[in-house]
Amino acid sequence: MGYSSADTLPEALQLLGEGNVRIVAGGTDFFPMLGDRQAPPKVLDVSFLAELRGIRQAESGPEAGWTIGATTTWTEIANADLPPAFDGLKGAARQVGSIQIQNAGTIAGNLCNASPAADGVAPLLTLGATVELRALGRVRHVALSDFITGVRRIDLRPDELVYAIHIPPLPASATGRFLKLGSRKYLVISIAMVSVLVSLDDAGRIEMARVAVGSCSGVATRLGALEGALIGLTAGDMAGQPDIWTRHLDPLSPIGDVRGSAEYRQEAAAELCKRAVLGVMEQTKEAKNG
Amino acid sequence: MDNAAAKGEIRFRLNRASVQVTPENGERLSETMRDRLGRRDVKIGCNAGDCGACTVLVDGAPVCACLTPTQQVRGKEVETLAGLVEYDPAAMALIDTFQDNGAAQCGICTPGMMVCATALLRANSAPGPQEVEDAIGGVLCRCTGYRKIIDAICQAGTAQPRSPAEGTGDVGTSIRKLDGYAKVVGTEVFGDDVAPDGTLTLRIIRSPFARAGFVLGDLDGYVRDNDAIVAVLSAADIPGKNCFGVIPDFADQPVFAESETRFRGEAVAAVVGTPEAMRRFDAGTFPVVWDERPSVQDMPGALAKGAPQLHDGRDGNVMCGGFVQCGDVAAALTRADVVVEGRFSTGFVEHGYIEPEAGYATYADGKVEIHACTQAPVMDQEAMAVILGVDRSKVRIIPTAVGGGFGSKLDISVQPFLALAAIKTGQAVRITYSRSETMQSTTKRHPSEITLKIGASRDGRISGFRFQGDFNTGAYASWGPTVANRVPVHASGPYNIADYRAETRAIHTHCPPSGAFRGFGVPQAAIAQEALFDELAQKLGIDALEFRILNALDNNQPTVCGQVFTQGVGIRPCLEALRPAWNEQRGAVAAFNASATATNSPLRRGVGIAAGWYGCGNTSLPNPSTILAGIRADGAIVLHQGAMDIGQGANTVISQIFAQALGVAVDRLELVGPDTDITPDAGKTSASRQTFVTGNAARLTGLALRQGILSMCNASQGAVLDIGAGVVVVRDGGQTHEINLSRLDGDGMGYVLRACETYDPPTKPLDKNGQGVPYAQFGYAVHICVLEVDTALGTIRPLGFTAAHDVGQAINPLLVEGQIQGGIAQGLGMALMEEYLPGRTENLHDYLIPTVGDMPPVETIIVEVADGHGPYGAKGLGEHVLIPTAPAILNAIHNACGVRLRRVPATPSRVRDALRGN
Numbered sequence A: 001m002g003y004s005s006a007d008t009l010p011e012a013l014q015l016l017g018e019g020n021v022r023i024v025a026g027g028t029d030f031f032p033m034l035g036d037r038q039a040p041p042k043v044l045d046v047s048f049l050a051e052l053r054g055i056r057q058a059e060s061g062p063e064a065g066w067t068i069g070a071t072t073t074w075t076e077i078a079n080a081d082l083p084p085a086f087d088g089l090k091g092a093a094r095q096v097g098s099i100q101i102q103n104a105g106t107i108a109g110n111l112c113n114a115s116p117a118a119d120g121v122a123p124l125l126t127l128g129a130t131v132e133l134r135a136l137g138r139v140r141h142v143a144l145s146d147f148i149t150g151v152r153r154i155d156l157r158p159d160e161l162v163y164a165i166h167i168p169p170l171p172a173s174a175t176g177r178f179l180k181l182g183s184r185k186y187l188v189i190s191i192a193m194v195s196v197l198v199s200l201d202d203a204g205r206i207e208m209a210r211v212a213v214g215s216c217s218g219v220a221t222r223l224g225a226l227e228g229a230l231i232g233l234t235a236g237d238m239a240g241q242p243d244i245w246t247r248h249l250d251p252l253s254p255i256g257d258v259r260g261s262a263e264y265r266q267e268a269a270a271e272l273c274k275r276a277v278l279g280v281m282e283q284t285k286e287a288k289n290g
Numbered sequence B: 001m002d003n004a005a006a007k008g009e010i011r012f013r014l015n016r017a018s019v020q021v022t023p024e025n026g027e028r029l030s031e032t033m034r035d036r037l038g039r040r041d042v043k044i045g046c047n048a049g050d051c052g053a054c055t056v057l058v059d060g061a062p063v064c065a066c067l068t069p070t071q072q073v074r075g076k077e078v079e080t081l082a083g084l085v086e087y088d089p090a091a092m093a094l095i096d097t098f099q100d101n102g103a104a105q106c107g108i109c110t111p112g113m114m115v116c117a118t119a120l121l122r123a124n125s126a127p128g129p130q131e132v133e134d135a136i137g138g139v140l141c142r143c144t145g146y147r148k149i150i151d152a153i154c155q156a157g158t159a160q161p162r163s164p165a166e167g168t169g170d171v172g173t174s175i176r177k178l179d180g181y182a183k184v185v186g187t188e189v190f191g192d193d194v195a196p197d198g199t200l201t202l203r204i205i206r207s208p209f210a211r212a213g214f215v216l217g218d219l220d221g222y223v224r225d226n227d228a229i230v231a232v233l234s235a236a237d238i239p240g241k242n243c244f245g246v247i248p249d250f251a252d253q254p255v256f257a258e259s260e261t262r263f264r265g266e267a268v269a270a271v272v273g274t275p276e277a278m279r280r281f282d283a284g285t286f287p288v289v290w291d292e293r294p295s296v297q298d299m300p301g302a303l304a305k306g307a308p309q310l311h312d313g314r315d316g317n318v319m320c321g322g323f324v325q326c327g328d329v330a331a332a333l334t335r336a337d338v339v340v341e342g343r344f345s346t347g348f349v350e351h352g353y354i355e356p357e358a359g360y361a362t363y364a365d366g367k368v369e370i371h372a373c374t375q376a377p378v379m380d381q382e383a384m385a386v387i388l389g390v391d392r393s394k395v396r397i398i399p400t401a402v403g404g405g406f407g408s409k410l411d412i413s414v415q416p417f418l419a420l421a422a423i424k425t426g427q428a429v430r431i432t433y434s435r436s437e438t439m440q441s442t443t444k445r446h447p448s449e450i451t452l453k454i455g456a457s458r459d460g461r462i463s464g465f466r467f468q469g470d471f472n473t474g475a476y477a478s479w480g481p482t483v484a485n486r487v488p489v490h491a492s493g494p495y496n497i498a499d500y501r502a503e504t505r506a507i508h509t510h511c512p513p514s515g516a517f518r519g520f521g522v523p524q525a526a527i528a529q530e531a532l533f534d535e536l537a538q539k540l541g542i543d544a545l546e547f548r549i550l551n552a553l554d555n556n557q558p559t560v561c562g563q564v565f566t567q568g569v570g571i572r573p574c575l576e577a578l579r580p581a582w583n584e585q586r587g588a589v590a591a592f593n594a595s596a597t598a599t600n601s602p603l604r605r606g607v608g609i610a611a612g613w614y615g616c617g618n619t620s621l622p623n624p625s626t627i628l629a630g631i632r633a634d635g636a637i638v639l640h641q642g643a644m645d646i647g648q649g650a651n652t653v654i655s656q657i658f659a660q661a662l663g664v665a666v667d668r669l670e671l672v673g674p675d676t677d678i679t680p681d682a683g684k685t686s687a688s689r690q691t692f693v694t695g696n697a698a699r700l701t702g703l704a705l706r707q708g709i710l711s712m713c714n715a716s717q718g719a720v721l722d723i724g725a726g727v728v729v730v731r732d733g734g735q736t737h738e739i740n741l742s743r744l745d746g747d748g749m750g751y752v753l754r755a756c757e758t759y760d761p762p763t764k765p766l767d768k769n770g771q772g773v774p775y776a777q778f779g780y781a782v783h784i785c786v787l788e789v790d791t792a793l794g795t796i797r798p799l800g801f802t803a804a805h806d807v808g809q810a811i812n813p814l815l816v817e818g819q820i821q822g823g824i825a826q827g828l829g830m831a832l833m834e835e836y837l838p839g840r841t842e843n844l845h846d847y848l849i850p851t852v853g854d855m856p857p858v859e860t861i862i863v864e865v866a867d868g869h870g871p872y873g874a875k876g877l878g879e880h881v882l883i884p885t886a887p888a889i890l891n892a893i894h895n896a897c898g899v900r901l902r903r904v905p906a907t908p909s910r911v912r913d914a915l916r917g918n
Helices: A010-016 A030-034 A074-079 A083-096 A099-102 A107-113 A121-124 A226-229 A235-240 A262-289 B031-037 B081-087 B089-101 B112-123 B130-137 B149-156 B180-185 B219-225 B275-279 B299-301 B329-335 B377-388 B415-425 B436-441 B479-491 B522-539 B544-551 B571-577 B579-600 B650-662 B689-712 B813-833 B885-897 B907-917
Strands: A004-005 A023-025 A044-045 A055-058 A065-070 A130-135 A137-143 A147-149 A161-165 A175-181 A192-200 A208-214 B011-012 B017-021 B053-057 B059-066 B077-078 B200-206 B212-216 B229-233 B265-271 B288-292 B318-326 B338-346 B356-366 B367-372 B395-397 B429-432 B448-458 B463-474 B500-508 B603-613 B625-632 B637-640 B667-673 B722-725 B726-731 B735-740 B751-759 B777-792 B795-807 B857-861
Touching: A010 A044, A010 A161, A044 B275, A055 B318, A065 B571, A074 A099, A083 A121, A083 A192, A083 B011, A083 B667, A099 B059, A099 B367, A107 A121, A107 A161, A121 A175, A121 A192, A121 A208, A121 B229, A137 B637, A147 B377, A147 B667, A175 A262, A192 A262, A208 A262, A208 B229, A235 A262, B017 B288, B031 B356, B031 B885, B059 B112, B059 B395, B077 B219, B081 B089, B081 B112, B089 B112, B089 B149, B089 B180, B112 B130, B112 B180, B130 B149, B149 B395, B149 B813, B180 B463, B180 B726, B200 B415, B219 B229, B265 B275, B265 B415, B275 B415, B299 B500, B318 B479, B329 B448, B329 B463, B338 B522, B356 B415, B367 B377, B367 B415, B377 B395, B448 B522, B463 B479, B463 B522, B479 B500, B479 B522, B479 B603, B571 B579, B571 B603, B571 B735, B571 B777, B571 B795, B571 B857, B579 B603, B579 B777, B603 B885, B625 B650, B625 B689, B637 B650, B650 B667, B650 B689, B689 B726, B689 B735, B689 B751, B777 B885, B795 B813, B795 B885, B795 B907, B813 B857, B813 B885
Parallel strands: A004 A044, A023 A044, B011 B077, B200 B429, B367 B395, B463 B500, B637 B667, B795 B857
Antiparallel strands: A055 A065, A065 A161, A130 A137, A130 A161, A175 A192, A192 A208, B011 B017, B053 B059, B053 B077, B200 B265, B212 B288, B229 B265, B318 B500, B338 B448, B356 B367, B356 B429, B448 B463, B603 B777, B625 B637, B625 B751, B722 B726, B726 B735, B777 B795
């Protein structure tokens, strides 16, 4: 079939059913992985499928929450009108590669590429995202944490494409934050990254905390024990137990490579967790006072 | 689907015109633009979205054309620089502001920069610096250091762009680059832009192993069985010597390895085919069998007993050494009140020009013509004559514009492959290296292991300096001997040191050849020397700047080579010029740190200083440049300018000097060349020599041409020339003479008046102790860096540089600033993020060079201590600019947080290690 640009979803799913089809959306991972080699014999371009693009919100029903179309670009996410819970995802969107990459790269492409350093995964984990997969006559919903199964491995069957990302309803007070650590400002693959989603009660105590770390394990991961330990704490409480940030890093298994040593990644992850959580708390306090 | 769509045809708008193409599966928009639609203003630097040179607008949004499937722009609006500058007011404003600010040096990144800037300005007519940085963060520039690009974009957004620089281009004035316009409108022609459509394409078969034996299979059969393959080349096709090297006595590199490869990426064969076939070429089908063998990839391994030997006659893998000694270093160190010592390491640094090596060659009537990017056309010609076994007259080198060089394009790369292929096929042949090919196979900065011990007396005078440096020269000699020789001459820094001993070795390993990279080993040595100077000052309780001033070299004091300059030594004025900034910044960082400590912030600021010097031209070797100029009967003044402009501005500076000497405005000149058939040898663009050496040749040529005119009418030296259409008017006091050019006899080139002069800097050989006259002049530099360390994360954020450079006489101050800012960006990269690891960082996302967001503002202080040998007093500058940068950064890190890093790059991981005390 060579290169096909599907104009409708059924057409796309029909083509996918032929098997051995490589999907291309923004192209920002497709071409770098291709390098100088020939393109695979069957390539399906999903960028013309209008229904795969854009962000919508539903107040109730099975799609309650937000739906982000698979080929929504990082620029579209960064510019979207979304509540503070999405600040982490927006922060990641603004730090993916460069403006050129943000204009072309898509959210589903980032998930399907399944790099340990994928910028979108950590914030989407904090948002409790699920991935909607479509095949001809079949729809599957998979939790993001189950969708990415390992380094460059995903739970996507040959006849499926990612249709959308769903985010369930979130507390209005929840605020997100994303911190990316790299050796330069732009166009950088992170050494470590952290995304958090935090909400506070009226006394400034944490009532909900979700913390996800990327680039420090094969797949970005939530730090459940840390999230639990943070519940009920104020910023002052945290200052009193500085080891809270380093005690709950068991899910991480950082490697040492050209970007940094394993020891450094672990240490940096803890520091980024602290800064992200305290940053949200500071921001919330200022918002209240302001 | 209609019929056309079924065949894969798509339509879209390109620069406001409708176009239709039928792209292949997997075709990138960048390829479509360049190969199908002739839009060669879209540049390809990496093919991976890492450099942004290919940026185009799709429906107004910047994207990398190399990451865009062509089919995706169906029905959309695509805009490239060449279109934007025709109709978009923002792009038109950028044409002026880019030139006025010197925002385009080599020009290869300029299309990407300007396209991004245009998109920004459409949305925001008055952007601030931060908005500009976000907009161009995805475009890498290796020349400018970005700051002038930021300025240009901000100015384009304001209603009043700076008025274009006017004037006659007198020495000392900042005129626009004479070759700048083509760079900002996308018409500049680089190595990949010259081949006609349909030219045969060449691909090289390279070793996947650092060391491997190999056997080529049935090559004739391979060609026979593949219709689209026209020829295969291997060592057997070389009519002359399968050997090249920039230093004849050390020439050791084969064009094609013959039985064993010595580094990953070394060529063993090449395949020539139609462009269509080579686009789909799978190197895996080529008949070669590899036999990986044990290799040595670092210096300890290469020096170990029983290590594999890379070259006969270079026992122990030691290629050569360098040595300079004066006084009695042992006694001086014994006598010293304070002694410091340290061991310092640096890694491979990749030049990182955005233009990969590229070009094409033709062969006709027994003569081969090579159009390619290069820093050294005549050296290319000489090397090719040896490889082809022909006289030099049978090789013509016509350089293209060069998209960055920094030393690596001094060595031949694509040239022999192209020439051999053109000869074998009888057709034109082209090649462009992929990003990984250029990174694997071309030269790098030498990794170094340096041990240094320095003593000082209690009153702060240096007392003994002992330096030992090993330099990893990789598989082949390249410029390794130059590094080994230059470092001992320069390792003292610009200081008065009576008791000195410096020795170096260049060590072979199975790594890419290390060669020339801005500074020839001196930046590595300066890291050690300037770091230990800081330690000495600290131990002695003397201010770091005052310690340097105390030991600064002066006129009439011998250098460590025993050379005594009676004039022109400019280090002290540079250091003194920085006193106000130094004192101010010391106070500012102390105040910041006091406040940070009080608030428990992990941030600490530091200020660091470092100095450097650099000898301009070849070390104790002949080094001539020749310039030819003529006046035609129609009054045209033609300057044969053979000095390669690789973005630094030689075309402009050499012209300014020549015009000044002749006594005309620079815009009266018509430039030709470089071209080995029509421009005399102006030497290589290397060793910071073009302004100094070729500049002198241009000055002498201008003076000779002027003298010829004055003599014709017996006019005095003060006469004013007016060279007009067919006539030269000479006004001398009250008298006016007219020379009717049409009445003069023209020579074979059509010149009725001509001059051709040569300049060779006066040097003398070094004796066995390195004593002599290595250079006719040195240039001097001092940098102050202010930075912020995040002590919890180990990240470093440079906040600003103040740079004082003694350039003797700034021929064009704008270009001087451009060199300084660009050099600082490279020094910053070396200090903080750059380390090339063969096999691991062969692309521009694993190998990081600074982006616009990493480069802080630079305040430039131009110091002019005129040099008696320089044209109008000018000194070289190109390499000086990064020598002090890395040590200034390392010294600032120490000032900020108390750790002394002795290995670069100072990555966050390593900074944290140091802070933890590891």
